[in-house]
């Protein structure tokens with residue numbers, strides 16, 4: 001069985017199937033986080049004036065800034081690994097992908113430090129609505145990182161044999177997970193100010 | 199190509215159970231969804247006993263509900279919540295989108311399969327797991343969820359059974375998301391050569407818009423489900439206000455949340471969801487009507503644009519479910535306006551279908567009867583929606599049986615009749631045999647009669663002010679005393695409706711073996727699925743992938759030697 | 773986008789990626805710096821959201837190649853962002869509207 005346009009582009013839409021598929025998935029992700037952002041706004045309005053800002057003071061801004069940088073770096077290395085494949089440089093691809101994964105690990109480790117610091121101060125999701133939404137948003141974002149890492153890892157090591165058998169499809173796959181990875185970065189770009197700074 | 203697939207015969211398991219063939223997955227969806235529809239309906243038949251004869255022993259199944267066989271209020275609530283959940287999320291959506299969408303979309307656009315066959319299988323299995331999780335809640339010590347299919351907090355945050363409901367919902371939402379992304383990609387990418395947008399059968403358009411609704415509206419409910427799960431499991435208060443008092447006692451909650459937040463997120467999905475329920479049925483009905491009236495659909499373009507507009511508008515009407523939440527006047531005015539506007543495309547669609555019948559020599563076979571009955575039934579449902587969309591009337595009617603009557607007219611004799619029409623119509627494609635016509639009519643006429651017997655009196659009760667979730671059917675309320683006697687009538691209708699489904703069930707199984715054998719195109723139809731063998735070839739569908747040369751409904755065009763011209767028939771050079 | 777790039781094209785892209793990376797880093801510092809300004813709540817929120825949106829557009833436009841993406845994708849995303857704003861705004865507006873009643 002051959003499904004058309006799995007690798008090559010359909011002339012009139014200019015897309016291969018997975019490209020459209022992943023964008024639809026990202027569209028649904030936008031709405032998923034949209035629901036949570038909407039909840040954030042609603043709860044912020046419902047809280048006493050200034051309370052959200054005040055409750056947020058407990059968060060560690062330097063760590064989060066560092067984490068933002070880490071995630072941005074991982075986004076660059078991600079897109080570089082794709083570009084390396086385009087340049088037929090498989091070694092560089094593996095290098096950049098490795099760095100991306102490393103960044104993801106560092107990000108999660110710092111998140112872990114932040115969480116435990118909160119728990120040590122007896123701050124939990126049930127403490128108030130700010131922390132409720134804080135833990136939910138960052139937790140869900142963290143799950144997205146973990147899911148992304150699993151796929152990246154697969155393509156980095158066990159799945160990279162495809163580069164020899166079907167380089168074009170492999171490059172497409174890297175592009176697809178790349179899109180997802182950048183999206184996760186993009187979500188963080190918004191989470192950072194609304195949770196840590198405002 | 200036709201020999202290709204014979205080289206490696208697949209094992210039984212790979213072929214029928216763990217399959218990636220859209221036709222097998224469609225059939226799996228179909229049978230699972232029909233089974234759940236039956237389960238959901240059975241729950242309601244039990245509840246109707248309690249409503250007709252409050253606090254008497256339920257015949258046959260009473261012993262399940264305790265020694266005295268009486269349906270207790272808690273259980274009544276569980277059955278009600280699960281009835282709604284099962285019918286909508288486990289029955290109609292999987293049948294309309296999972297089964298019909300899966301089976302027919304690739305065939306109607308001339309594709310060998312869905313764009314992502316593995317994802318397609320994943321979508322079915324996620325649905326099945328979600329369904330089993332939901333069912334399992336009946337067998338837990340706490341019992342199933344009791345807070346209505348809408349799961350409003352604070353009740354849903356504190357009432358038992360809800361956690362499993364939420365976990366089940368997360369599986370079901372995931373399933374729908376995967377399925378609908380797949381359908382969109384398939385329609386955009388895998389259309390046969392020559393099948394331009396305005397040559398798509400209307401059913402494909404309906405599925406496309408439906409899938410967009412699912413992709414964009416379901417995620418916020420998933421978010422809301424996560425929040426409610428957090429409330430229940432880790433003690434957050436997204437939906438619980440400070441100072442919440444339950445049964446006269448102050449609840450210990452961290453507070454600061456808002457029940458209204460849930461309602462916004464829920465209805466952001468659930469209004470588009472009602473169009474998810476109706477659009478595929480409209481698509482099916484259009485195909486059946488075009489075929490059996492032997493005429494091109496009247497106003498194909500306006501049907502398409504009305505559907506797109508409907509999908510678009512359905513995202514900005516949701517708060518008409520919330521008029522009674524103390525909403526401000528500006529918002530209320532906004533939502534009344536959008537609700538009135540959204541009824542325009544519905545009217546356009548319905549009118550176009552009615553006009554399509556004008557002057558036609560109609561073939562009154564079973565699929566056509568169901569399709570024809572759909573029109574006035576949907577009409578009643580839609581018209582009774584209008585007073586609900588006006589706050590002044592809705593303040594009185596909200597949460598009464600009138601609302602139940604309204605939406606059941608759209609989904610039960612509406613959508614479900616549409617789905618029945620589809621089953622009778624495409625059965626020959628799936629099995630190579632027609633369903634039995636006499637049994638079909640024996641199914642149709644009583645169903646039509648008893649559907650109205652159940653739902654019409656609901657308007658009477660609702661207008662009298664009877665609330666929708668009363669365990670005793672209104673027995674203890676003075677204002678309900680004048681209309682209480684209708685309960686028995688409605689309940690008997692419901693049980694008879696149950697009986698009326700027996701010919702259908704028999705017919706489905708009987709016709710697999712004994713139905714009249716037919717060729718590939720028994721209804722003399724124009725769309726592509728009928729140019730494939732019956733059943734279509736595993737994994738490739740068509741002997742050679744078709745090319746499209748014409749519009750979808752070229753019926754009875756003057757100067758042709760037959761009264762239909764298939765889409766895949768080349769135009770002759772003059 | 774299989775055949776549309778040759779390698780000099782890609783090398784140009786790589787340069788752009790590095791610029792974008794620089795811009796994102798600077799903007800991150802700016803966001804943090806802005807939070808130390810003495811601004812009213814509304815101004816602070818507006819400023820932070822503007823900076824975040826610029827950063828987001830850079831990521832979406834360049835890393836995700838949206839800037840040269842096919843019309844179909846762009847349409848889908850415009851539709852999505854439309855509904856995204858509806859989802860943000862309407863609950864908020866209805867909150868305000870309700871609060872106005874007192």
Ligand code: HEM
Nearest residue numbers: 472475476518519541544580583584586587596597605608
């Ligand atoms: C055509 C125009 C329609 C209008 C103006 C309309 C209007 C409304 C309104 C205002 C309500 C809220 C009533 C209340 O709770 O007080 C409502 C409820 C409902 N409608 Fe419609 N509706 C229409 C069509 C449909 C369709 C096509 C469907 C489904 C296929 C549908 C399904 C429902 C459902 C399921 C509910 C009740 C939800 C619940 O509270 O449990 N409606 N409708």
Ligand SMILES: [Cu+2]
Nearest residue numbers: 469516518519
């Ligand atoms: Cu509605």
